[in-house]
Amino acid sequence: MLIFHPHNEFDDLKNCYWLVGGTHLGSGLPNFYESGQIVLKFIRYKYKVMTSLDKLSKMFKLEYNLNIKRDTMREINTSVITDTVAKLCINANIYLNDDIKEALIKGIGNETALLPKNILNILVENASVAHDTKSPICQDTGMAMVYLDIGQDVHIVGGNITDAINAGVALGYEKGYLRKSVVGNPLTRINTKDNTPAIIHYNIVEGSNIDITVSPKGFGSENMSRLKMLMPSAGLQGIKDFAVETVKLAGSNACPPIIVGIGIGGTMEKCATLAKKALLRDVGTDNPDKTLHDIEQDLLEEINKLNIGPAGFGGKTTALAVHIEVFATHIAGLPVCVNTGCHVTRHASERI
Ligand code: SF4
Numbered sequence: 300m301l302i303f304h305p306h307n308e309f310d311d312l313k314n315c316y317w318l319v320g321g322t323h324l325g326s327g328l329p330n331f332y333e334s335g336q337i338v339l340k341f342i343r344y345k346y347k348v349m350t351s352l353d354k355l356s357k358m359f360k361l362e363y364n365l366n367i368k369r370d371t372m373r374e375i376n377t378s379v380i381t382d383t384v385a386k387l388c389i390n391a392n393i394y395l396n397d398d399i400k401e402a403l404i405k406g407i408g409n410e411t412a413l414l415p416k417n418i419l420n421i422l423v424e425n426a427s428v429a430h431d432t433k434s435p436i437c438q439d440t441g442m443a444m445v446y447l448d449i450g451q452d453v454h455i456v457g458g459n460i461t462d463a464i465n466a467g468v469a470l471g472y473e474k475g476y477l478r479k480s481v482v483g484n485p486l487t488r489i490n491t492k493d494n495t496p497a498i499i500h501y502n503i504v505e506g507s508n509i510d511i512t513v514s515p516k517g518f519g520s521e522n523m524s525r526l527k528m529l530m531p532s533a534g535l536q537g538i539k540d541f542a543v544e545t546v547k548l549a550g551s552n553a554c555p556p557i558i559v560g561i562g563i564g565g566t567m568e569k570c571a572t573l574a575k576k577a578l579l580r581d582v583g584t585d586n587p588d589k590t591l592h593d594i595e596q597d598l599l600e601e602i603n604k605l606n607i608g609p610a611g612f613g614g615k616t617t618a619l620a621v622h623i624e625v626f627a628t629h630i631a632g633l634p635v636c637v638n639t640g641c642h643v644t645r646h647a648s649e650r651i
Contacts, residue, residue: 372454373507375651377463380455380509383649384467384497387513388443389475391647392435395426398581399558399619399644406556406609406616415614419556422609422642436643440477441515443468443497444575450506461499469493471513480518500572512579512648520557520641523549526571529633538563538635539598545637546602546618551611554641558582559602559621562636564628574638577622579646586623595621609642 403423410416429436445464449455457463472479472494481495482488504510525545529537542561549557562573586592598621608614619642628634 372452373450374454374456375509376457377455377460378457379651380460380463380511381467381470383511383651384445384464384513385471385474387511387647387649388468388471388477388515391513391515391645392440392475392477393429393433394647395429395436395643396581396646398583399642400426402582402619403556403642406619410609410614410616412614414612415608415616418609418612418614419616435475435477436645437517437641438478439517439519440472440480440494441517441645442481442521443472443494444500444514444516445497446500446502446510446512446514446576446579448502448504448510450508451503452505452507453509464497464499465495468495468497508650510648510650512646514579514646516645517554517641517643520549520553520639520644523553524574524636524638526567526574526634526636528567529635531631531633533633535594537633539594539601541635542598542621542637543601543605546607546639547605549639550607553639554643555607555611556609556616556619556642558640558644559598559618560638560640561598561621561623562638563623563625563634565626565634566628566632567634569626570634570636571638573624573626574636577624578638578640578644580622582620588625591623591625595623 400423403419403426407416407419407423410419426436428434445468447460447464471477477494479490479492479494481491483491498516523545525541525548527541529541538561542559546553546557546559549555558578560574560577562570562575562577564570565573580586586595599618602618602621603615605617606613606615607617609616
């Protein structure tokens with residue numbers, strides 16, 4: 300039970316401080332303090348005069364509950380976020396992910412002609428050299444995309460989270476000797492010289508952790524992405540045709556072998572976000588949705604018949620994978636976005 304001090308003199312509630320505390324009504328403010336009870340909160344009611352003890356206790360209970368909740372929240376300082384983002388920018392740019400490396404090696408086995416085999420071998424060797432010399436896997440170190448799944452029981456302290464993320468990107472690109480590729484304004488095109496600002500996606504989830512993923516996106520592949528607001532009557536075939544056409548138009552410009560991220564549904568911007576998110580799934584992992592899994596496999600087969608091949612020199616390995624994400628949409632629409640990820644499709648993650 301919550302008890303307040305001093306006595307129930309409601310006329311005096313206006314403009315006075317109230318002490319909300321533990322288990323009994325103290326005889327006076329100093330005594331209340333000295334009694335060693337837990338003092339939860341001082342509340343100043345400037346504008347409101349309470350008319351009943353019931354209302355007052357309800358309000359205090361609310362405050363009490365909020366206080367208890369706050370006590371269970373985990374504090375994370377923005378400096379940790381900055382350091383983590385910096386580290387992930389460097390790691391993503393230097394170390395080719397194992398799933399992609401394995402898919403490239405598998406591609407070598409699948410190719411029958413010498414040229415695509417050689418190119419895939421060079422890509423694998425390039426990844427090893429980058430790893431051993433701690434150099435970027437590609438000269439285009441990308442625009443930093445940062446995804447955060449923030450637990451709702453996290454309290455971020457020490458400053459603004461967006462500033463902290465951008466500070467991390469600037470630090471990582473400087474420390475890692477990574478090329479700064481961002482211009483501050485698409486029309487005046489002056490380099491910001493620290494690769495900021497990042498493209499940041501915040502997502503609130505359960506729990507008390509923050510999961511951070513940094514995905515530096517090269518623009519060879521980014522430029523080849525397309526979005527179309529299809530009519531529902533276009534159906535699955537319309538989606539497939541659009542995806543295959545996008546890869547065909549991209550040709551060698553998307554730096555194949557590519558990963559094809561497809562977003563279906565939502566609104567215009569939502570399906571673009573879905574296509575991006577699809578690229579974060581590990582190559583070789585199955586889509587948990589059986590229908591989507593089958594569509595992915597069909598599309599992969601069709602795309603690999605295009606004979607674009609590694610680096611566009613022909614061959615069976617135009618794409619390493621097709622990944623699809625879907626979301627609810629309007630009865631009158633069928634948005635679809637294809638975001639192509641190049642043969643380095645970088646992403647590094649960490650939980651804090
Ligand atoms: S699209 Fe990818 S592989 Fe091609 S230049 Fe850019 S980062 Fe490098």
